[in-house]
Amino acid sequence: MPRILTRVSTVLATLVLVLTGLSAPASALDPFTGYLMAHFTGESARGEQIYLAHSKDGRTWTDLNAGGPVLLSTVGTQGVRDPAIVRSPNGDKYWIIATDLRIAGGTSWGDASTRGSKSLVVWESTNLVTWSAPRLINVAGGISGAGDAWAPEAIWNPATNDYVIYWATNSPLNGVTKHRIWYVRTSDFRTVTAPQLYIDRGSGQGIIDTQIVEVANSLGGYRYYRASADGQITIEGANSILGSWTRIGDLRHLGISNGATGGNVVEGPMWAQTNGQNEWHLWLDQYATGRGYMPVRSTNLGSTANFATRGDYSLGGTRKRHGSILNLTAAEESRVLAKWGPNAVLNRIQSYNNQTRYVRHSNFDVRIDANVSPAQDAQFRVVPGLANSSGYVSFESVNYPGHYLRHYAYDGVLAADDGTATFAADATFKQVAGLADGSWASFQSYNYPTRYLRHYNYLLRVDPISTATERADATFRVTS
Structure with a gap:
């Protein structure tokens, strides 16, 4: 320069x-x-x-x-x-x-x-x-x-x-x-x-x-x-x-x-x-x-x-x-x-009913895919919830720091935290026992508690859950 x-x-x-x-x-x-x-x-x-x-x-x-x-x-x-x-x-x-x-x-x-x-x-x-x-x-x-x-x-x-x-x-x-x-x-x-x-x-x-x-x-x-x-x-x-x-x-x-x-x-x-x-x-x-x-x-x-x-x-x-x-x-x-640091905990979110697939971002949309490349697109830091840190979590991207998994019009996206209360609420979830398997986990929306994170045609959404298929779609495992 x-x-x-x-x-x-x-x-x-x-x-x-x-x-x-x-x-x-x-x-x-x-x-x-x-x-x-x-x-x-x-x-x-x-x-x-x-x-x-x-x-x-x-x-x-x-x-x-x-x-x-x-x-x-x-x-x-x-x-x-x-x-x-x-x-x-x-x-x-x-x-x-x-x-x-x-x-x-x-x-x-x-x-x-x-x-x-x-x-x-x-x-x-x-x-x-x-x-x-x-x-x-x-x-x-x-x-x-x-x-x-x-x-x-x-x-x-x-x-x-x-x-x-x-x-x-x-x-x-x-x-x-x-x-x-x-x-x-x-x-x-x-x-x-x-x-x-x-x-x-x-x-x-x-x-x-x-x-x-x-x-x-x-x-x-x-x-x-x-x-x-x-x-x-x-x-x-x-x-x-x-x-x-x-x-x-x-x-x-x-x-x-x-x-x-x-x-x-x-x-x-x-x-x-x-x-x-x-x-x-x-x-x-x-x-x-x-x-x-x-x-x-x-x-x-x-x-x-x-x-x-x-x-x-x-x-x-x-x-x-x-x-x-x-x-x-x-x-x-x-x-x-x-x-x-080199020993920092980085997490992936594995699908229950498509276990070769993991939650990842691609062009700021969020979906579940297998064989994710680059691998960092499927890595998140699970942090205390932006809107409520007691019993709630948020998912921060590893390779897009300051960007979080959030719902927007019920669609799952990766977006930069704009500091607003609306963003914080959209990016906050309560981790509960898996709806399809209690040993796994499901993630309940903070500001729409009747809705949960789920995949539909491999795309992530927050939806009401009622059927067995929907419960399986809304069940995940947080892994390293």
Whole structure:
């Protein structure tokens, strides 16, 4: 991807000893035991969506959800890039914010930067594993001549008791059109203040990627450090997020730049602190050579002299483009791995009277088929009911996360959760003893309790059940 068309950098959570840019105060969180990376993979059909990877040491990464996306955008351009994970100060709420952009949909980079979306895509969660439907938040609409809103980041600002969202917008200012960094403030990632200019490098130098990390005890002389792709990979320090910043240096002595001095040309700086240590890695995307992220190590961000490259790392099986790394507590790590890790429970729903056939989605219709390919089309996560979690269940697709089996005009379909009460009710079922065989199961509609899930001509429906054939059609077994 061209250097000026990059995504944004990411945010991390803090540590017990050191806070990162998106994180909560160390005192509010348990010790960190692992790491979570959110990223996208590129301009493939589903590459511009939210992917996750996990690491125990911060350098060796394993793809989650078998390398598939974990969140899909159904709003705006229906694609996202540059995700950043944000944790609340108390560790009780999380957000993912991302660029609303899908180049794979046929949009040119020129159109995307001059006539693109001025909104960001936002997901919200209370546990890191169950996420809201995506929504749009307009951050750049108030910027005169704005062409886009790219590479968002966010950080809690104790000085104002809210979050600072910052991103890049291409717009004219003082006779020069280029990407500059702007910011808004928010307390809920729904309503925002008017956009303000944050970083302008002057002359014709644009800037898209920048990320801030917070360091406890002001190790190195500053409370906050900022890495920006602005021709170099520039490191700056400050003692307040919205105050003045001091240039510390760049990485040209390592043969690394953002194009101004050649060498290894990189973008998308992404901070991560090593759990329990005064050690940081600044991950840089080697986009010019297509080699993906590389880590640069530092034990004192107050000077670039100690920054050093390292080769003992592995990024897993998927290509990882601009993302965000969150330091995980043991409880967070356990939840994430239980849902998306290699040992996560994935279910199939077997037909009672056609036992070679399983419930699957095909072009978002739901039916029962044998020899399902790809196999993930017949895999679901059985989760607590969206409308009622007590004694009810919902079926979330594995390869279309955020999409659930629901009835629509009594027809069974796979659809994206739109966050409405109607959707939740249509996608919720009570698991009862099988109508044809009590050792199997049947699924009673939550909002039409006289109706049950059944197949008819192999298509799934919710119907009243009275005959022996209908009882057999409405009987299933949840298997692994």
